Amino acid sequence: MPINVISAGIATTIQDMGRPGYYHLGIPMGGAMDRLALRAANLLVGNDEDAAGLESVFVGPELEFTQDAMVAVCGAELPPKLNGEPRPTWTAFKVKSGDVVSFDFLKSGARAYIAISGGINTLPKLGSRSTYAIGALGGVDGRAVQPGDTLPLGTASKPVKDGLDVPVNLRRTPGNPAELRILPGLYWHRITEQAQKDFFEDTWKVANEADRMGYRFQGGRKLEFVDREQPFGAGADPSNITDACYPYGSVQVPSGTEPIILHRDAVSGGGYFMIGTVISADMDLIGQLQPNTPTRFIKVDMATALAARKDRNKLLNAIREALS
Numbered sequence: 001m002p003i004n005v006i007s008a009g010i011a012t013t014i015q016d017m018g019r020p021g022y023y024h025l026g027i028p029m030g031g032a033m034d035r036l037a038l039r040a041a042n043l044l045v046g047n048d049e050d051a052a053g054l055e056s057v058f059v060g061p062e063l064e065f066t067q068d069a070m071v072a073v074c075g076a077e078l079p080p081k082l083n084g085e086p087r088p089t090w091t092a093f094k095v096k097s098g099d100v101v102s103f104d105f106l107k108s109g110a111r112a113y114i115a116i117s118g119g120i121n122t123l124p125k126l127g128s129r130s131t132y133a134i135g136a137l138g139g140v141d142g143r144a145v146q147p148g149d150t151l152p153l154g155t156a157s158k159p160v161k162d163g164l165d166v167p168v169n170l171r172r173t174p175g176n177p178a179e180l181r182i183l184p185g186l187y188w189h190r191i192t193e194q195a196q197k198d199f200f201e202d203t204w205k206v207a208n209e210a211d212r213m214g215y216r217f218q219g220g221r222k223l224e225f226v227d228r229e230q231p232f233g234a235g236a237d238p239s240n241i242t243d244a245c246y247p248y249g250s251v252q253v254p255s256g257t258e259p260i261i262l263h264r265d266a267v268s269g270g271g272y273f274m275i276g277t278v279i280s281a282d283m284d285l286i287g288q289l290q291p292n293t294p295t296r297f298i299k300v301d302m303a304t305a306l307a308a309r310k311d312r313n314k315l316l317n318a319i320r321e322a323l324s
Helices: 035-044 193-201 280-286 302-323
Strands: 003-007 013-015 053-057 062-065 069-077 080-082 093-095 100-103 108-116 178-184 203-210 214-218 240-245 250-252 260-262 269-272 274-278 294-299
Touching: 035 053, 035 069, 035 108, 035 280, 035 302, 080 093, 178 280, 178 302, 193 294, 274 280, 280 302
Parallel strands: 178 294
Antiparallel strands: 003 062, 013 053, 053 108, 062 100, 069 093, 069 108, 080 100, 178 274, 203 214, 203 294, 214 260, 240 269, 250 260, 250 274
């Protein structure tokens, strides 16, 4: 039996762990921006970690259930309500047929992940149910959720206990200021030594242009470029390069003014230099940053990046153990 969407909130989309393997064709991996939060929510309701759920930005949807189910909301502190009664986040709660789940005002973070036992069972496209609206893939007919939609559910894989929760010390959220660790990249030499120093010393703020494709940051000093002879095939701006591939998390700084971190739905290549790349362990944090959030970029080396990835895997394993 499906879920009926009464209201859709803001930019509510169906997301799972994405569709890897097509980036060379210009189709991004996509999937949840905060993967740890979606995994935790799925574990709370007895789903496989990669089951499809809902990703809501700032404002949650209103959902009518036509069957009994378990629900969990992780990520942003967007408190759910069951028939108007508050329920805690990062905690599984039971709903019955005819119940309505809605949401209170956002307390912190940016994106909440709503997992439902059985997972959302829309038709996969290229191996994923994740919504990639630009390519009209996944989601509901290739788009975000809208009022009047019905969302089919799969079969719950295992029973879970009402009230099961993720321990507070295992809930990873950005600090204030947020800190994002960056590994300098192939084009690091394009800016002066002073600009390299300024970039990591300054406190930046998240701009209003912050979505699934990328996050823009403002407020730091303009970067100065090393003089060069314009390469064949590159644009005239000193931040232009001959077109190259963009990794997830890469940081562009067009004209040296406002860094842009490319995220899950980013394009796969283009003509802007990349100052470096946000390490994989910190990519989830970006999706929880609201506009105007103060942010520091932290320079790291490869050994630190690999150690951080190992620590993140330990955190995920600790969540699995706590919920097993």
